[in-house]
Amino acid sequence: MTTGHSELLREATDTALAAAIRAPSPHNSQPWRFEVCPGRIDVLLDRSRVLQVVDPDGKEARIACGAALFNIRAALRSARLTTTTELKPATENPDLQATVRVTGQPYEPTAEDLLLAAAVEFRHTNRYTFTDRPVSDEIRNELVYAAREEGGQLVTLDEPAQLDALAGLVSGADEAQRRNAGFRTELARWTxxxxxxxxxxxxxxxxxxxxxxxxxxxxxLRTNGDAGRTRRPLPLVGVLTTHTNSDEDLLRAGQALQCVLLTATSWDVRAAFLSQPVEVAETGRALRNLVAATGQPQVVLRFGYSSVALPTPRRPVSAVSRYL
Ligand SMILES: Cc1cc2nc3c(=O)[nH]c(=O)nc-3n(C[C@H](O)[C@H](O)[C@H](O)COP(=O)(O)O)c2cc1C
Known part of the structure; x- marks a missing residue:
């Protein structure tokens, strides 16, 4: 390997780690660590950062690691590097979630690769009211496709009755969580x-x-000129599912989530998370029935437009990575 090549690799690795830490995580807990050697990045779960009340099994933390993994892959692709990814490599270390290797083959990034990598720094969770501008069917289809590309499924709730049912589950789960003193303490710790x-x-x-x-x-309500009737455009709400709840599928969910979020960002569409019904056992079962036959619900997202997008802080790369 020439010096020039190893310098380029080092630069691409630094860029990939800077992208990894921009991934979303529950309560911005950033439950990840990275171990790096030339041509290889390991993504590890930081168990000390798993949220004990809302995420006792560490499912959301693994989804966050999957999202960080997607950012690493996207950054390396846009740096013209071919990569292979192994989920849950066989190892003594149970914290190891994935290994990304640079193969040495050059890669020609597509326009979509470049758009997704560029979107990483502009993606922020929406925490404000959405405007009433509807998301087009074209963008909806792109989001569904993005999830599928990464081994997930984005099930959009297109019927008013499904949205009503989901709204009921969100508010029921939200109330149950806010009644729980442990939840309130954990929330305060991350606020x-x-x-x-x-x-x-x-x-x-x-x-x-x-x-x-x-x-x-x-x-x-909007007036439909032709028929003289009124109609209300439905908000775009999707449930991201995977086949199972295995560690590998949770990492797939995270990669699919990030691919969906970055695709949305590239269209100027923002997303808000509604994790409450996934986190509370009873509503989780009802949510599974709502998306019947499509697998395990992992994340609920509302998409739309919003004028504000504010970034949240991150621990620096140096605090979460180690060069071996
Ligand atoms: C699995 C998962 C679940 C999340 N659940 C919620 C949620 O229920 N409500 C919410 O407002 N944000 C939720 N978030 C978003 C995080 O709060 C957000 O990613 C984090 O604060 C970092 O901010 P950013 O996404 O703007 O970079 C979730 C994120 C992940 C990865």
Missing amino acids: TRLGERDEGVPIEVGGPRPSTDGLFAVGP
Whole structure:
């Protein structure tokens, strides 16, 4: 390997790690670590950062690791490097989630690869009211395709009755969580003030669990000129599912999630998470029935347009990575 090549590889690795830490994570807990050697990045779960109340089995933490993994792959692809990815490699270390290797073959990035990699720094969770501008069918189809590309399925709820049912599950689960003292303590621990910490969600940008009021609202009724009837455009809401809840499928869910979110960002569409019904056991079962036959629900997302998008802080790459 020439010096020039190893310098390029080192630069691409640094860019990939900078992208990895921009991934979403529950309460911005950033439950990941990275171990790096030339041509290889290992993604590890940081168990000390798994949220004990909302995520006792570490499922959401593994989804977050999967999202970080997608950002690494996207950054390396846009640096013209071919990669292979192994999920849950056989190893003594149970924290190891995935290994990305650079093969040495050059890669010609597609326009889509470049768009997704460029979207990483502009993707922020929406914590504000959406405008009433509907998301087009074309974009909806792109989001569904993005999930499928990464081994997930984005099931959109296209019937008003399904949306009503989901709204009921979200508010029921939200109330159950807010009645739980352990949930409130955990939430307080991850609710921060701007500039105070490099983890958690500052109250100034909405906090880790903004109000779910109005998340399904889509503005006033519109008059349909031809028929003289009124209609209300439905909000775009999707449930991301995988076949099973295995560690590998949770990592696939995270990669599919990030591919969907970056695709949305590339269209200027923002997403809000509604994890409450996945996190509470009873509503989780009802949610499975709602998306019947399509597998295990992992993440619920509302998509739309919003004028504000504020970033949340991150721990620096140096605090979460180690060069071996
Ligand atoms: C698996 C998962 C579940 C999440 N659930 C919620 C949620 O229920 N409500 C919410 O507002 N944000 C949720 N988030 C978003 C995080 O709070 C957000 O990613 C984190 O604060 C970092 O902010 P950013 O996404 O704007 O970079 C979730 C993120 C992940 C990965």
